[in-house]
Amino acid sequence: MSVPYFTADEIRAAEAKLFARVAAGVPMRRASWGLAAAVALELRRLTGAIAGTRAGLLIGSGDNGGDALWAGAFLCRRGVAVEAVLLNPDRAHKAGLQALVQAGGRVVTRLSDNDIVVDGIVGISGKGPLRPEAALHVAKITAPIVAVDLPSGVDPDTGEVSGPAVRATLTVTFGGYKRVHALAPRHCGRVVLVGIGLDLPHSDVEVLTDREVGARWPVPEAADDKYTQGVVGVAAGSAVYPGAAVLSVGGAVAARSGMVRYTGTAHEQVLARYPEVIAAEKIGEAGRVQAWVAGPGFGTGRHEAKTLAAILDQDVATVLDADALTMAAKSPELVRGRQTPTLLTPHAGEFARLTGSAPDPDRIGAAQQFAADWGATVLLKGRSTIIARPDGRVRVCEAGSSWAATAGSGDVLSGIIGALLASGLEPFDAAAMGAHVHARAAFIAAGSPVPAPISASLLRDAIRPAISSVRAAAQHSGVADAAHTGKTGS
Template sequence: MRRAHPVEVVRAAERPLIEAAAAVGDPDAVMRRAAAGVAHHTAALLRERTGGVYGRSVLLLVGSGDNGGDALYAGAVLRARGCRVEAVLLSPDRVHERGLAALRRAGGRIRRTEDTGRGFAVPDVAIDGVAGLGGGGPLRDPAARVVAAMDAAGVPWVAVDLPSGVDADTGTVHDPHVRATLTVTFGMLRRAHLLASPECGRVEVVDIGAAEPRPGPGVVMRPDPVEVGRGWPVPGPHDDKYSQGVVAVRAGSERYPGAAVLCVSAAVAATSGMVRYVGSGAEAVLASRPEVVCHPTVAEAGRAQAWVVGPGGGTGPDAVADIDAVLAHGCPTVLDADALTCLAAHPVLLRGATAPVLLTPHAGEFDRLTGGWDRGDRPGALRRYVAGLRDRGIEATVLLKGRVTLVDDGETTVAVDCGSSWAATAGSGDVLSGIVGAVLASVGAAGGSAAWPAAAGAVVHGAAARRAAHRHAGGGAPIGASDLLAAVPGAISALRGRAMGAR
């Protein structure tokens, strides 16, 4: 997994380098190295977008801090490579003087903020050097006005370290902000690179000589697709249907039979073990998946290594009783959809859990579970909720759905950028819970945490959504949950193929 670190960790790792440079009389040595990386990747973007570097135009949006200095030094390098470079100084009286002098020596020009977008040629690329690790809150004028003008003209942004207007630790995206095509950072990833990855675009890490620290309590992890493919459960030479993992699903109702079909079918597609079904949707389930074994009640269901409870299952007394009965089985359990509504109304249910529990809410369901949460700090709100459960002795992991899905077990936060929002369609959550439940049955919950099955399931779910949306040539088309479900085996196969190719 890739790791992204809190601001305080990043600063501590960079401090010895900066102090060593200052001690030998070259305080900007680290800054120039970082800027060289910004210039290198900006030049690559120019070649990608325009076919060349020489003669292309670059606009620098320069703040008063070190990010502004990085942008100025990068502009000097690009000017030396033949680019036309102009800088907008947001705080002319607090600009990085040595960086500005380097840009001027190279032949760069200074543009007044009030002139940006008025009679000037539109640049080929703009570099965001407004705010760095210490930035917070939305962009203010004149920066906001310049960003709006560039966005209206379709100019791609290269963000130095982080897009301005995005909080480095929480990933909070303020409005207005820079939405980058490319982000160039230094030494190691920052938390926001994973928590707000859609705003960062492609992220390139420049080596400035800082050693990446060991994972600490604030680290955010991103699963590697190769690792997911390598770890995905497939049958071995001595496996049978039981040893591969049996998952039981309590889902669906006469009102929502489709939820049962989607959840059960996803569990079948995710692994090749055995799927049991409990609920009133048995007829629809068997019509779609005759290999599923159906049982009339939770009590009569055979042995399973994991349970999935909730999708379309209702919120009445019978549903609550079944949740209680499943949790008493002592198997890892996924609680989703209606089960989360029941849990919000009857939080005492979790006291009956004798094995790890995975909750899979979307934002609205998480609101019901918590009674209200700070949506500006998704990882913080999630960690606080999980910590509260763990303090009560409940071995809980929570998967909070979104374009960037977060998984937290109280110790580690995992961020999964689904790569698109094609999965934002009714029933896709039922597919996700079936996938995750099947993987949980196969690999179990390591150390009381269902984090790996949850994160791996989210990776496959996102890959299947993209695969379904692009099943025809072109730019993609809206899909339904059935389309996503049909793409699950292909997504798993592609991930496993990448893993075998990486050996």
């Protein structure tokens, strides 16, 4: 199942309902117990022990400060030496502070050397950067930080960091995942969810899991042939950028496509690398396809504009990337309101050219608005890639690393998504699944246990192992493979 992510308002509303039906203090005890357990595990991972270690707490005036104080009390009982700095002593959670002191914790004016520090400064109601006093304390920390619910100083809904903020190794969140956890991974670190009994609403924002991607990935059935598996056309590359064609075609070939047809001036380079591809110089000679990928390294001249118009005039699902987006920005009537499934894959600069403004700070809201305005699915690239449908549904693909931030990797992604479209998947599914496997391929290509920089070619070569890994996750969990068409109805 996909994992939902919520706004701060959605979480607060669910918390209010919980507080009305359970005894006072119960939700905080559940949260703080889970927090203490997560901190203890992190101490054991870092030091090999729990008893005899040292933990520091930075305590604000809200419930997150209370969670941290109660957790500190639980840690004291496990032999951890706990000290706490109260940033606003008069407003510190009284019951939590009393529990900490009674368990042997100390209140101090500044943290000493600790094995770990817990950030309980602000919660999901906090906005803007850290205040000066809190920022000074955070700046002096050298130990790993565990954030309570979210890193202080990071916006809970947009992940925006506009000044001093906590950068956590681990974030322990309660009740449900917040948007910040997908949008600000560099500040959240690893994220652990502690259930506290919230009754959460449906969310329009979700993240696909390995299991779901693996289960939905199209695979050939007994009666399939090279045509029924989907034929994807790739219009890419030029005399200046022939490599874009090779990379985009390579993404399509590796992803699963029954057949890839290429059209463009880089046919010699494409065939030299992929002799199985059917190549033609002109769009009219390409043959029938179930989906098009248009734009990587293609050029933006008059001939390319005519080719793009010819592609968009076909009743075929289409991925527009790179130069195709530049041409769409100049002639939006080619795309806006197109009835055939269409996917736009801009990075931030292309997004600004297409919409007239940058997507920051609310990338989810910006992608939703763009998709609604243009009547097309939008994939906004980034470490956290946003995929938005015109109806407002959103998927976020948090890559888990930035190894894919290399020249040409977007060309590979367009080919992967095009192959999935040709199999029958809708743009929303194809984009999210393609981005997921693309990110996994980058991670695999970088290697382990100590990753090293990669190129787009290495990423392309890791697509098949990436697909194998997500399909294995689905099979190991007992999830059946999707039908070969890949249609999900979403």
